[in-house]
Amino acid sequence: MKRFAFPAFAAAMLLLPLLPVPDFWITQSIYIGLYALVALGLVLLTGVAGLTSFGQAAFVGVGAYAAAYLATQSGLPPLATLAVGVALAVLAALVLGALTLRMSGHYLPLATICWGLALNYTMANMEGLGKYDGILGIPALSLFGVDLGTGRALHPLVWAIALVAALAVVHLLDSRPGRAIRALKSGATMVEAMGISTFRYKLTAFVIAAVLAAVSGWLFAHFQRSVSPSPFGINKGIEYLFMAVLGGVGHVWGAFLGSAVVRLTEDQLQVLLPKLLGTSGNFETIVFGVVLVVVLKYAPDGLWSFVGRWRPAGAALRDWAGAEALPKRAKPAAGERLLDVDKVRKQFGGLVAVNDVSFHVDAGEIVALIGPNGAGKSTTFNLATGVLPLSGGAVRWRGQEIAGRPSRAIARLGVSRTFQHVKMIPEMTVLENVALGGYGRTRSGVLRAMLRLDRAEEKRVFAEGEEQLARIGMAERMHELAGNLPLGPQRLMEIARALATDPALLLLDEPAAGLRHHEKQALAGVLCQLKAEGMSLLLVEHDMDFVMGLADRVVVMEFGNKLMEGTPAEVQASPEVRAAYLGTEH
Amino acid sequence: MDATIASILALDGLSNGAVYALLALATVLVFAVTRVIFIPQGEFVAFGALTLALLQARQVPGTVWFLLVLAAAVAVQDLAAGLRHGQPAGRLAMQALRTLAWPVAVSLLAIWVAPKGLPLLAQAALTVALVTPFGALLYRLAYESLADASVLVLLIVSVGVHFALVGLGLFFFGAEGFRNPSFWDVRFSVGALTLSGQTVIIFAASLALIVGLWLFFERSLAGKALRATAVNRLGARLMGISSSSAGRLSFTMAAFIGALSGLLIGPTTTVFYDSGFLIGLKGFVAAVFAGLASYPLALVGALGVGLLESFGSFWSSPYKEVIVFSAILPVLLWRSLRDPHGEDH
Secondary structure: OHHHHHHHHHHHHHHHHHOOOOHHHHHHHHHHHHHHHHHHHHHHHHHHOOOOOOOHHHHHHHHHHHHHHHHHHOOOOHHHHHHHHHHHHHHHHHHHHHHHOOOOOOHHHHHHHHHHHHHHHHHHHOHHHOHHHOEOOOOOOEEOOEEOOOHHHHHHHHHHHHHHHHHHHHHHHOOHHHHHHHHHHHOHHHHHHOOOOHHHHHHHHHHHHHHHHHHHHHHHHHHHOOEOOHHHOHHHHHHHHHHHHHHOOOOHHHHHHHHHHHHHHHHHHHHHHHHHHOOOOOOHHHHHHHHHHHHHHHOOOOOHHHHOOOOOOOOOOOOOOOOOOOOOOOOOOOOOEEEEEEEEEEEEOOEEEEEEEEEEEEOOOEEEEEOOOOOOHHHHHHHHOOOOOOOEEEEEEOOEEOOOOOHHHHHHOOEEEOOOOOOOOOOOEHHHHHHHHHHHHOOOOHHHHHOOOOHHHHHHHHHHHHHHHHHOOOHHHOOOEHHHOOHHHHHHHHHHHHHHOOOOEEEEEOOOOOOOHHHHHHHHHHHHHHHHOOOEEEEEOOOHHHHHHHOOEEEEEEOOEEEEEEOHHHHHHOHHHHHHHHOOOO | OOHHHHHHHHHHHHHHHHHHHHHHHHHHHHHHHHOOOOOOHHHHHHHHHHHHHHHHOOOOOHHHHHHHHHHHHHHHHHHHHHHHOOOOHHHHHHHHHHHHHHHHHHHHHHHHHHHHOOOHHHHHHHHHHHHHHHHHHHHHHHHHHHOOOOHHHHHHHHHHHHHHHHHHHHHHHOOOOEOOOOOOOOEEEEOOEEEEHHHHHHHHHHHHHHHHHHHHHHHOHHHHHHHHHHHOHHHHHHOOOOHHHHHHHHHHHHHHHHHHHHHHHOOOOOEOOOOHHHHHHHHHHHHHHOOOOOHHHHHHHHHHHHHHHHHHHHHOHHHHHHHHHHOHHHHHHHHHHHOOOOOOO
């Protein structure tokens, strides 16, 4: 049933003009397609990536004005004006994104409001763009000798573009770059620790949204045969967002549903409301505004969630049997100095959280970092992996200074980690979460993903993910949503994800917390096996039985200082360590 | 341009900038306490100016009906929530009374005195009394139940509220624009500069409000509670500071500041039902300059926006808005260089 839904919908929309429907409905349907293209970009940007833009109407304007100006002034062919419009939109998106996306998420929308206003005033005042009157007399669209001058002729093109774009976005979301974009909402720390540049993917999502809007604008200009500033103002920008939210901002098809509902009710409201209120004016904004707030309060998933839930295609399928294994990095020779933590220091204002702590991890070793709560163990972890900047000291990886590098660069060197408080994407499956770890070992980019040229590589990633999950005994839960797992399995999933990066050194922050006894034993078995394979491990742990049975060396911290270092037996015998844990007799 | 023109432009820019500063402060305040990016801040400005204009014309301003509608909506929302939780009738009645008392009282007063033509200052006071309750009512209608939502969701809600308020503004105030009389019709000559009484009032009122805000945050318990909520909402809640009453208070203050700004700016420009958006956004550019966090930087930014606007309109009048809103780009560049690790969730 679900398999036939898209072809049937596509066929219906493409063939609609052949049916004896009145021109009015063809026009409405074209507008729905044009709006849906823009709203689709907002689904990707707002619903998936967790950013938003109120300036999408301005990007539509860029596409429309580029088409109008170039077609009337220079007589460039339509495909050339499309290319110029898209290029301008990409340029604007890159500038706005580069300026805002390194900062908190709310700077982008604020910048897009200003950009939308500035652009609109420019359109409305520039002599060459016809000021408030705009540009008239845009020639009819004609592609490859086919005249698309009428609504009926243009309709299939609009919908073909909209449907192809929707399909491309669906494909994108179920891919290597797509998982990175879907992970953006959950904060940067974990995603960066998987070697992914969050900035790059925020920018990618914003640029894709801008391109979709500019294409919509190009079609709009050729459909209307004239452009003027008002359809590209800030109000229209907000309306596009409204369409996406109403339809369901997390769902690709919500963009279409929202656009349809808004387009079809807008006309009615424009007639009905002034009659009802007894004066003329754009009162539909009242309804839109109130409905927007009500939807966000009571149905944040939008209307589409009532129609059907979008699922990543093929997620429940297992089609990667026999896929070639991903390339593995050469493991360092046993005994090589891997991680050298040299007098690292972290101060938060006047508080010294980590006070000149030094230790090292050699290849093939399991080193445990223990200490009472608040000793600075997790902070030390964060310093070593680049999650927190150092206040002083040095961290070297195989002799190379790595302090001050971003955590994703350190991750790419072969240092992978888990987190004390599990960090994951709850709305992705366990397998997809683990596949995030395979990011650095694969190459497919946005275009390959949209064109579905990444399937062979995807199979290899999922095969790797399943293998790592099987290793920690979670293969049978791989299709569950990660958010539905209990805490213990969530921690195990994090270990599988870290393993999927093919690390040389694995840093585990309290891996055994929340596990049952037999699960702990199984985990200890896995860690021993990893060590036998040449992996090195650094763990923070509270469970002494677990640590003492496993570690080659133990580093004890207390109040930010290193108390001692030695074999498990030496540490257990140390009176200082006992005092640190149990207090001293006075 | 010579020094005379430059000083006239500077004076003009600074007096507008002083009003933007008030709006920027309100924006920073609301964001710090509630994480709401309050796009509709400018609407209070328009409502304030229009209310005074209609009182001047001895009409009952649309604000009265608008206020009653909002208060009724909140009362109904409370009633529905109360009935769902099975609260006793007495408590429901008390709650409704608390919501409705001030809006109804001030509305009745306005209806009674509007045709009589009060002195200007009394009308101004009545205006502030009418517009200020909008803040808390809007907070309760749109934001309160979403207090734990993400900044993004709250921002989109703000945009929805802005849409609704502008549409309702058109209904309650009509499409006509108004220019208010000056509060103080004198002119001082300082060298080549002519200082109008209204300019003096703008500076004095802005300064007084800024000092008042500073005293409020430094000296009063309510101000300290708001600061505590801004620093850590959960921690403040554990100390017995209700984040929802902190939200109401900050929105009330924002509405008060907005209404006052409307009174200040009303005599200098013609205000329409939808003029507030652009005015508010200029305060916003200043607030962004301040990283939505620093009050002194917001003040500096707002004066900068005012100056940019007045000089921009001298250089190229049709493009003054383009110049002001494009100025956000270098501001953002500066911010991202200054604070590249502003990542927080």
